[in-house]
Amino acid sequence: MTYSTQQDETVAPEAGASEDKGRRDEIVAVARRLLEHHGPDGVTMRAIASELGIRAPSLYKHVADKRELEVALIADGFRQQAEAFEQSEEHAIETFARRYRTWALEHPHLYRLMTDRPLPRNELPDGVEERAARPLIQAFGGSVDHARAAWAFAHGMVTLELAQRFPPDADIDAAWRVGIDAISNQSATTTNTR
Amino acid sequence: MTYSTQQDETVAPEAGASEDKGRRDEIVAVARRLLEHHGPDGVTMRAIASELGIRAPSLYKHVADKRELEVALIADGFRQQAEAFEQSEEHAIETFARRYRTWALEHPHLYRLMTDRPLPRNELPDGVEERAARPLIQAFGGSVDHARAAWAFAHGMVTLELAQRFPPDADIDAAWRVGIDAISNQSATTTNTR
DNA sequence: CATTGTAGGCTAACAGCGTTAGCAATGTCA
DNA sequence: TGACATTGCTAACGCTGTTAGCCTACAATG
Known part of the structure; x- marks a missing residue:
């Protein structure tokens, strides 16, 4: 099995600082939506990943751990x-x-x-x-x-x-x-x- | 491997109704102690069982599920x-x-x-x-x-x-x-x- | 153009959780 | 003595967060 079409979107990183922001924000946004609609038990790393069409471990490329996600939601x-x-x-x-x-x-x-x-x-x-x-x-x-x-x-x-x-x-x-x-x-x- | 000395205590069940009480109360008591000393995360079925010298699945001979334990603690x-x-x-x-x-x-x-x-x-x-x-x-x-x-x-x-x-x-x-x-x-x- | 580095996916796996299925030994009672 | 209920056990399932290690696509550099 080969990875067919991963990473389609080539968004031409605008000049400037860290470009992790986009994906990370998406993750936080999904977490917030899951929390609102399905309660705390609905916010699992696998569920978040699934909503984004990826697998749970990939989330850790953008976020240190689940607690960091929660902190982001709290700040918001x-x-x-x-x-x-x-x-x-x-x-x-x-x-x-x-x-x-x-x-x-x-x-x-x-x-x-x-x-x-x-x-x-x-x-x-x-x-x-x-x-x-x-x-x-x-x-x-x-x-x-x-x-x-x-x-x-x-x-x-x-x-x-x-x-x-x-x-x-x-x-x-x-x-x-x-x-x-x-x-x-x-x-x-x-x-x-x- | 054989089960060597299981069930040593023979306590002569006093005449009367259901005798589940003793063991069940022990379980609830251990759960309460674990909750007080180690917080909610310390109250796991395996930890409770371990304190009693048995394995987690055996608890289900005395209690339907973990929620029932919590209810007992709440009532208390x-x-x-x-x-x-x-x-x-x-x-x-x-x-x-x-x-x-x-x-x-x-x-x-x-x-x-x-x-x-x-x-x-x-x-x-x-x-x-x-x-x-x-x-x-x-x-x-x-x-x-x-x-x-x-x-x-x-x-x-x-x-x-x-x-x-x-x-x-x-x-x-x-x-x-x-x-x-x-x-x-x-x-x-x-x-x-x- | 070839090479190298990195960003961001992936699978496999681990430990821990609650819980179930099925088996074995013990004690009680007829 | 035989039957039965009680109460333990191991193995296992599906779930959780998380780590290790691999692979691929792209960007930048020589």
């Missing part, structure tokens, strides 16, 4: 979140909460990937995490304690909803209202800007 | 939580929060196992989930919306802490204080007892 997720959360309105807290929940429910698997495990902060582009977090901190006038409490509440609501931990007849909107109300009407006695 | 976790949370004090909310956090930090892997995925409610002993949840609902005088908001906050704080998502210098205690303060001083405008 932060960028998406930053865009979704950035705003300059009143009712900042309510707006943030709504957008946070919406984003998470629209990207459940990516959200889990981003929050399940410790962040690979060393491998993440600089500032990417900060930028996604800034809108929330601003909404609380720089009080990080309040911002963290609000974040924890939102994160808890979202993960419990995603994991279907509330009873089927639970009024999730009502719980959101109660929580947001409580935190935004909070008397800022112990404001911490650290 | 709920029982532990119920005992840890049940109380009859004042400052119920603060006390609950402290105990909730303490329990989660003491059993991080079990906590994750219990909250990560949808509960196998069909396979769980009746009432076990309810009982663990009751102390919290009582602390809020039966308002399930407030209880859920508080639960989400606590769950969010705990999972973010376990996943090391707060910056290393973050004042986690302060965030807890802010959140608890907000929710317990909440004006109960929209009380829902459903």
Whole structure:
């Protein structure tokens, strides 16, 4: 058996730096699609390769390991979140909460990937995490304690909803209202800007 | 090669019903220990078997599959939580929060196992989930919306802490204080007892 | 034009995972 | 003593991520 037509596309590498980018980006894109459509179990190296018409070991010519793919998806997720959360309105807290929940429910698997495990902060582009977090901190006038409490509440609501931990007849909107109300009407006695 | 000394322990089965209990409980106990000490990746069927001096396939004489083991651990976790949370004090909310956090930090892997995925409610002993949840609902005088908001906050704080998502210098205690303060001083405008 | 180097495919294979099939030895009971 | 259930075993399957080593096509250089 001979390799008949491998490497058809000759794309004339444009002058400049590393040209690995194209293929690598394709791989990441496929991984993202598989994650969204088939969940974490659907993201296997063989499945990714198959979608690209190649075999799994070939992926390692472009990517060090699977973890690197996940890091790429996480970094991308932060960028998406930053865009979704950035705003300059009143009712900042309510707006943030709504957008946070919406984003998470629209990207459940990516959200889990981003929050399940410790962040690979060393491998993440600089500032990417900060930028996604800034809108929330601003909404609380720089009080990080309040911002963290609000974040924890939102994160808890979202993960419990995603994991279907509330009873089927639970009024999730009502719980959101109660929580947001409580935190935004909070008397800022112990404001911490650290 | 012959099987030399298999099945040494002759324990004289006490009269009564199914005697699978003993071995099955041992298996669950080993699984729990492995989960606590080595995390979820340490809980493999081969590792469990090895601890018991047998081979992995033999486990299936006592347990249907790995999921059943996990369900047993989850049920046990709920029982532990119920005992840890049940109380009859004042400052119920603060006390609950402290105990909730303490329990989660003491059993991080079990906590994750219990909250990560949808509960196998069909396979769980009746009432076990309810009982663990009751102390919290009582602390809020039966308002399930407030209880859920508080639960989400606590769950969010705990999972973010376990996943090391707060910056290393973050004042986690302060965030807890802010959140608890907000929710317990909440004006109960929209009380829902459903 | 011939040579060399590299990029990016490939197959074969390994260790580890959960799990199944089928066999063997032991202990219990009639 | 014979039958049967219990509980162990080995071998194996299909899946996972990953490595080693090979081959082919193209680009650049002499």
